[in-house]
Each structure stands twice: as structure tokens, then as C-alpha cells.
Amino acid sequence: MSWDLRQAEEHLLSLELFGMRFGLERMRRLLTVLGSPQERFRAVHVVGTNGKSSTVRFTAALLEANGVRTGAYLSPHLTTFAERIRVGDSDLTASEFAAAIERAATAAAKVDRTSPDGERVTQFELLTAAAFDEFARRGVEVAVIEAGLGGRYDATNVLGAEVVVLTNVGLEHTRWLGPTIKDIAGEKLAVVRPGATLVLGDDHPDVLALAERTGATIVRPASVGVDAPGYQRMNLGAAVAAAKAVLGAPLEAAPISLAVPGRLQVVAHDPLTIYDGAHNAPGIAALAESVPQGTVAVLSVLDDKDAAAMLKALLPRLSAAVFTRAPNPRALSPATLADLAAKVGPGLPTEIEPDPRKAVSRARELAGEHGTVLATGSIYLVADLLSAPGARRASAL
Structure with a gap:
């Protein structure tokens, strides 16, 4: 069979x-x-x-x-x-x-x-x-x-x-x-x-x-x-x-979709909620330019990434951050991220919610109906959020 x-x-x-x-x-x-x-x-x-x-x-x-x-x-x-x-x-x-x-x-x-x-x-x-x-x-x-x-x-x-x-x-x-x-x-x-x-x-x-x-x-x-x-x-x-x-020739004009799963993917409105799998400092820096000032972020970062540089690039665009833990053993603890954020971007309101879905819900509350929520920092975080709750998901690698 x-x-x-x-x-x-x-x-x-x-x-x-x-x-x-x-x-x-x-x-x-x-x-x-x-x-x-x-x-x-x-x-x-x-x-x-x-x-x-x-x-x-x-x-x-x-x-x-x-x-x-x-x-x-x-x-x-x-x-x-x-x-x-x-x-x-x-x-x-x-x-x-x-x-x-x-x-x-x-x-x-x-x-x-x-x-x-x-x-x-x-x-x-x-x-x-x-x-x-x-x-x-x-x-x-x-x-x-x-x-x-x-x-x-x-x-x-x-x-x-x-x-x-x-x-x-x-x-x-x-x-x-x-x-x-x-x-x-x-x-x-x-x-x-x-x-x-x-x-x-x-x-x-x-x-x-x-x-x-x-x-x-x-x-x-x-x-x-x-x-x-x-x-x-x-x-x-x-x-x-x-x-x-x-x-070997110019392209004929034709519409194509610019939507890429897990890249600036809009998953909800009121507030606008976006998932993006940027997971390193250059990626986060580029992403930061594409979200409005005052965004509320949900963040998880793996321990082999330059989390400080990622936070330094993104925090100035935020009004608040909710730190969570992607379902990966290499994910930094939310408390570690919060401590790091206090060092590189003091003054930003931050919260800790280890459960990714609850973290998104809390971020939506903080953003309000007319705000923007961004979940990012790890492809594992985005993959988990896009999967059905409790569903078995194949490794993201």
C-alpha cells in the first residue's frame, strides 16, 4: 500500500x-x-x-x-x-x-x-x-x-x-x-x-x-x-x-501574487494582526521598516540568534511587547527576553506570557481595535500559531 x-x-x-x-x-x-x-x-x-x-x-x-x-x-x-x-x-x-x-x-x-x-x-x-x-x-x-x-x-x-x-x-x-x-x-x-x-x-x-x-x-x-x-x-x-x-528577453506584464506564507501574513483585523518569520537581526531590521509606529509585538527568539540586535532594531517601533516561548527547546525564556529588552530599550512596557496563543490574545488587547499586532522572531513561533491548536506539526527545519 x-x-x-x-x-x-x-x-x-x-x-x-x-x-x-x-x-x-x-x-x-x-x-x-x-x-x-x-x-x-x-x-x-x-x-x-x-x-x-x-x-x-x-x-x-x-x-x-x-x-x-x-x-x-x-x-x-x-x-x-x-x-x-x-x-x-x-x-x-x-x-x-x-x-x-x-x-x-x-x-x-x-x-x-x-x-x-x-x-x-x-x-x-x-x-x-x-x-x-x-x-x-x-x-x-x-x-x-x-x-x-x-x-x-x-x-x-x-x-x-x-x-x-x-x-x-x-x-x-x-x-x-x-x-x-x-x-x-x-x-x-x-x-x-x-x-x-x-x-x-x-x-x-x-x-x-x-x-x-x-x-x-x-x-x-x-x-x-x-x-x-x-x-x-x-x-x-x-x-x-x-x-x-x-x-533572455523582457518579461510580459502579468499580475502575480506577492503574498508569501509566514511573511507579513495578515491573519486578523481590528486590530490588524500580522505574522512574520523574521528570525535574525537583518531580517528584523527590514521588517521593522514595514510596520507602523506603535505596533504591539509578540516575540520569541532562539538561543543561537543575536537577540539583543533583534530587539534593538524592533523595539523603537513598538508601544509594547509580549514575550513568549516558541515550541522549540532552543527558544529563550520570555523572562530572558524581557530582561534583555530592559537593557537595550528601557522604558517600553513589556509583559510575559509563555503560551504563544495567549500572548497574541493579550497583544490584541493592548493594541486596541485600531492598532497593529506583530508576532515575529522565530519561524517556529509563526508555524505554531498557524497550525491548528494542539495539532501535530512536522519539524520546521
């Missing part, structure tokens, strides 16, 4: 996220067993610290609107792994996703049995292979692929993509990618092949110097005059430049 969505997600959750070491040999063997599906479509590869998912969605939508059969591979997800693989303008259905994972799992079992070092196919490798296999089976012409972590040793770096987008570079995942902007940019730009087109969304001198050494044709994000938050305009500009590079 074929797998259903529950079985597919349980299998994924049983696998290691990244494995004991980075490398591409195991991924290449897995794809070989599946018939090398990555060779049957063109690719746009999106790397960077922030904005990858939005840029992937916008690029895929633009290509689809211009007559190209397009797939998109994204991470992380919010409520189900099936959100990660899209064909056209839709996520895979539960049955389609389960079948794709079952096929990839069968191939992975063969790879595991012959592994020379005893290491097994990881969760991200299996998801990536399932996506590539599904794209090939569905006749996708161009797949827009979001890198998972870094680039050089990421499972997605088997594409040799003709177009690469680097959204921006920030200090994140330094344990794996290195301690400086130059180190991190080098890992991300390692996906660029000579002769490719590189859409470069970061103007840091070290990033630009490394980009020029790749042998790619460098283009900047296009200027777009749409009514969208500032950081989404930059992501849309990168998507426009990438789609033009794929088509």
Missing part, C-alpha cells in the same frame, strides 16, 4: 537533518539511482541569508506567468513538509507529496545499503531528491531552487544552474559557514559556475570581490515600482532580474 502524508512525514522526521558531515557524493549517488532527474530541467538557484523563499516564489510566479512550466523548492515549511515542493502555482497535494517521498526513500535505501562510510541519506537530501524527481516527472521546464544551508556543500549544489541569485549575506550559521561576511559569501557563491548569470543583491565590498571572481555575468536586482514592503521590493527586483535572465 502506498504511503500517505502521515507516513511520509514520519519517515522524514526519522532522518538526520544534515548528517555528520557535509558533502555532495551521497546526494549524487541518490540522484543517480533516481535516474538523474536534475538533468531534465533548467534551474535558478537562490542562495543568501534572508529573502530566499520570497525570491523563489516570485521568480517561479513570473516565469509561470510568462508561459514557462515552473517548479519551486523551498525551505523551511510552516505546517507540513508538502509546502516545500510546488509545481505551477500550487503545493503538491498530500498524495503527490507522499508518493514523491516514497520513491525517494526507496532510492535512499539502496544508497544506504552501499554506503562506503556507513552514513545515511539525510532528511534534506531526501527532500531535495524527491523534489528534483517530481519536477522531472511533471515536465517542469525551469525549477527555482532554494538552498538549505550555505551553498558549497548544500544538497542543492548538484545543479550547475544557469542563473544564481544571491539575495544578501549576513552573519548566520557561522559554526558551519565561517565567522566573517567574506567566509559566508564564499560558501554561498560556491554554487556559481563560470558563464552563469549571477543576480547580486548584496553590495558589501567583500561580496562583490568574490562575485567578480566566479566568472559569472553579474546583474543587479531590477528596479520595481510596486506597492510592497521595502524588503519585498528588493526580493521582487531580484526575481525579475532572474526571470529575465532565464527568458
